[in-house]
Amino acid sequence: MVDVIGGGILGLTLAYELLKQGQSVRVWERSATLGGLMGRTSFPELGHMSCDRYYHAILNSDRTLMGLMDEVKLRDRLKMVSTKMGFYHDGRSYPMTTPLEFLRFPPLTFVDRARLAYTILACRQVKDWRQLEQMPVADWLTGLSGERTVRHIWEPLLRAKFDGDFSQVPATYIWSRLVRTTDTRSKGKELMCYLPNGYQELVDALAHAVSTRGGTITTGATVDQIRVVGDRVVGLSVNGQELSSDKTVITMQTPIARRLLPPEAANVSARWGQLEGYLGIVCMLLVMRRSLTPYYTLNITDQRIPFTGVIETTNLISPRDAGGYHLVYLPKYVAPGSPYARMGDDELQTTFLGYLRQMFPDLRDDDIAAIRIGRERYVEPLHPIGATDLIPPVASAVNGLYLANTGQIYPQLTNGESVCAFARGVAARVAGQQINASAVGAIALTASS
Ligand SMILES: Cc1cc2nc3c(=O)[nH]c(=O)nc-3n(C[C@H](O)[C@H](O)[C@H](O)COP(=O)(O)OP(=O)(O)OC[C@H]3O[C@@H](n4cnc5c(N)ncnc54)[C@H](O)[C@@H]3O)c2cc1C
Known part of the structure; x- marks a missing residue:
């Protein structure tokens, strides 16, 4: 029996993949509804209209996600749309979707624009991201794009994304971001996809697939603590009730996951705490x-x-x-x-x-x-410069105890595609399959690249 704690997109994809591997699975979700950050919000004052609590795009290049949607029979529901992007600069909005629009962006000279285009091309040529993880993102971008482009484009974007301080952000961040966003471009257009009822459709379809394959999902179920005896997981406490378990996978963010660890797992807590920003x-x-x-x-x-x-x-x-x-x-x-x-x-x-x-x-x-x-x-x-080796491993020092959360996804950015690819890799690991990768981050990379 594998207990999966957390009914967000990661926990549900993991549960589904574990069932496909022949495991018995129970999912425990604290909230009354499934989906976590990808859930919906409703407006009683507007006739109970509902929409995504946060914005969630699907890219036409999200291969794992598309495959998953095929499996749960959602692919026909997916709609693809050509979207536009703009920049608000100096009190005005500028379109920035097509290469021509980029070339017209006023604060940049012709040379700056050429260097910006070169930066995007150079990103797609990077074969070994490990060389970028030691390099501050601003230094790397200045070398490629030049100081003016960094000042007018990259610095403001980084400042906004990292709440002012990007001094510890490695170059892998922009590399991952540019590779992913340029994947949405086709013939100068930006193509994105969506499900009419948002990611909740995928969440519901996964929950249905988990139930049909014999897994159980319990909402309103707060896991209070993992139970450990010696060097093994023996169970968990859910809403104060003790249950036996052979394997437990915690899918919440690391600081929340650490709160579930008993004193017997102090070494695991210390290891996970090495990178939890x-x-x-x-x-x-x-x-x-x-x-x-x-x-x-x-x-x-x-x-x-x-x-x-x-x-x-x-x-x-x-x-x-x-x-x-x-x-x-x-x-x-x-x-x-x-x-x-x-x-x-x-x-x-x-x-x-x-x-x-x-x-x-x-x-x-x-x-x-x-x-x-x-x-x-x-x-x-947050993955600061040179911190890759501090990322908590999926399998912990306690037998049967696993951590699988978005903090372990690296160097990709956190998004539906990388989360689902990661969950698939973790399922193989938990089910005991041999996988040819030293870190599960590398599994996610292989699956989505
Ligand atoms: C503003 C915003 C924009 C985003 N944009 C995009 C986007 O465009 N595209 C995209 O793909 N991704 C996007 N994301 C990221 C995406 O939402 C996350 O990567 C994804 O939802 C993470 O899923 P998860 O299952 O790992 O975590 P969560 O969704 O956080 O799920 C964890 C679950 O664990 C449950 N839980 C917590 N504690 C306990 C406990 N003790 N016992 C039982 N259950 C517990 C929680 O209730 C929650 O349901 C965005 C996120 C935000 C906030």
Whole structure:
């Protein structure tokens, strides 16, 4: 029996893959609903319209995810759309989807633009990411793109993504990001995919597949502690009730996972604690009566604006799938101690709306039908320069105890594709298959590259 703790996309994909390998599986999820960060939020004041709590795109290059959707019979539901990207710079929005639009971006000279194009090409030529993990991202980008491009494009983007401090971010970050985003480009267009009811459709289909294969899923079930005797897992305590278990996989973020470890597993806790930094997020969702921008993503390089971007997901998904409304997300990544993380909802709403009005002076109160503020403490795992060897291993020093979370996915970025590929690799590991890779991060890389 394998116990999987956490019913997010990682836990559910893992459970499904374990069942395919002939294992018996139980999934325990603390919330009343499945999906974790990929779940939905509903608006009783708008006739119970529901939408994704956060924005989640699927790329047409997400091979593992597409394969999984084939298996759970969702592929026909997937829609592909050509989307647009923009940059908000110096008080104006600029389209930046096509190569020609890039070439017209005002703050860059012709040489800067050529070097930017060269940076993207150079990324795709990198064969060994290990050489990039020791290098500060800003140094690497300055060498490739030049100082002006770093100052006008890369630095503002990095500052926004890492809440101001990217001094410890290795070059692998931008490399992974550029390789993934250029995979969405076809003939100068950006192609993205979506399911009409969001990732929740995949979550529900996976849950159904787990149940049909004999696995059990229990919601409202908080795992309080893992039980360890000697060097073995013997069980777990769920809602205060003790259960026996041979193998347990914790899928929550490392700081939460460590809280479940008993004193007998102090060595495991110390090992996992070697790398457990995460950025959190505050994200304001506006349900609007009209569209705000033509872009799926409007990146912000204007330092006066605190949020990372303006993400209008109804430029990807149809407004029909959002009750006829337009959905605009304003995310702000927050380091621990960020004033934005501490701000109350009312103050945050007033602050963010104030900045949004600076960007869009014609925005009116009655354009906005509803607002939700989402907050998450552990979202973006941090992998500082040269820290790859500190990533916690999947199999721990306690027999039968495994950790499988987004913090172990590296050098890829955390997204649905990398999470599902990783879960598949972990399932093979837990089920005892021989796999030819020293770190499961490498499994995810192989599966998605
Ligand atoms: C704003 C934002 C934008 C994003 N954009 C994208 C995107 O465009 N594309 C993309 O693919 N990804 C995106 N992501 C990332 C994506 O949401 C995550 O990578 C993914 O959802 C992580 O899934 P998970 O299962 O690892 O973790 P989670 O979703 O956090 O699941 C963990 C689960 O464990 C449960 N749990 C916690 N403690 C216990 C306990 N003690 N007992 C039992 N259960 C417990 C939680 O309730 C939760 O359901 C985005 C995330 C955010 C926040």
